[in-house]
Amino acid sequence: MAYRCTRCKKxxxxxxxxxxxxxxxxxxxxxxxxxxxTVKRMKAV
Known part of the structure; x- marks a missing residue:
C-alpha cells in the first residue's frame, strides 16, 4: 500500500x-x- 509522508512529501x-x-x-x-x-462515479438509487 502506498502512503505519502506529511513532512517530506515522499x-x-x-x-x-x-x-x-x-x-x-x-x-x-x-x-x-x-x-x-481518477474520480469514481456511482449512480444513486
Missing part, C-alpha cells in the same frame, strides 16, 4: 511487520494514504 511503501508506521526517509510517523487521481 511516497513510501509501508511494511507493517518490519518497520511499523514510520517514514524511512525522515522518521516521521504521520502518513497519508494516497488516493487515485
Amino acid at each position: 511516497t513510501v511503501e509501508v511494511d507493517y511487520e518490519y518497520s511499523g508506521i514510520r517514514c524511512p526517509y525522515c522518521g516521521h510517523r504521520i502518513l497519508m494514504k494516497e488516493r487515485p487521481t
Whole structure:
C-alpha cells in the first residue's frame, strides 16, 4: 500500500511487520494514504 509522508512529501511503501508506521526517509510517523487521481462515479438509487 502506498502512503505519502506529511513532512517530506515522499511516497513510501509501508511494511507493517518490519518497520511499523514510520517514514524511512525522515522518521516521521504521520502518513497519508494516497488516493487515485481518477474520480469514481456511482449512480444513486
